[in-house]
Amino acid sequence: MTSFFPDLNVWLALSDAAHMHTNDAWNWFRTLPADRKLIFSRHTQIGLLRLLTSSSVMNMQPLTLGKAWSIYDRWLEHPSVEFYPEPRNLDSAFRQSTAAFSTKPASKAIGDCLLLATAKELHATLVTFDRGLQSLAHKQHCAAILPG
Numbered sequence: 001m002t003s004f005f006p007d008l009n010v011w012l013a014l015s016d017a018a019h020m021h022t023n024d025a026w027n028w029f030r031t032l033p034a035d036r037k038l039i040f041s042r043h044t045q046i047g048l049l050r051l052l053t054s055s056s057v058m059n060m061q062p063l064t065l066g067k068a069w070s071i072y073d074r075w076l077e078h079p080s081v082e083f084y085p086e087p088r089n090l091d092s093a094f095r096q097s098t099a100a101f102s103t104k105p106a107s108k109a110i111g112d113c114l115l116l117a118t119a120k121e122l123h124a125t126l127v128t129f130d131r132g133l134q135s136l137a138h139k140q141h142c143a144a145i146l147p148g
Contacts, residue, residue, distance in 0.1 A: 003037045003124035007115055008047040010127050010147060011040075015048065015071050018059060021129050024148025028127070032080075040075070040083045041118050043111070048072060087121035097140060109136075116142045 013025035051057045052068035075081045097113035112133050119126040119142055126137050126144040137144030
């Protein structure tokens with residue numbers, strides 16, 4: 001089985017037809033092997049709910065939280081999508097992932113490093129539209145791809 005760990009923008013592009021990357025996301029999704037597994041974590045679950053209910057992200061047409069939950073629930077009904085609980089060693093992996101930023105302010109890097117640590121601990125390929133995150137993943141020996 002091949003496991004993929006989509007970041008927030010990939011989940012959002014798959015969930016919102018108006019997203020600028022929706023076509024790339026769906027083209028990638030349709031080409032996945034039959035034995036694929038797409039993983040939600042608590043971080044990506046909360047992030048998707050937050051983005052779907054944000055006016056600025058949703059072009060001034062945010063969803064209600066109930067509607068956002070229904071989109072998330074539909075994802076979990078898909079046979080290849082699962083929610084995985086936090087891996088046992090995530091804290092250690094997260095600290096290791098953030099070590100390169102220990103001497104600088106790192107607000108964006110914190111979330112990125114959590115995604116990387118989670119992907120590593122789950123033995124999953126990170127999927128992102130963020131070329132910077134993909135580059136950081138490769139520097140930290142984490143498999144990462146750009147969809148599309």
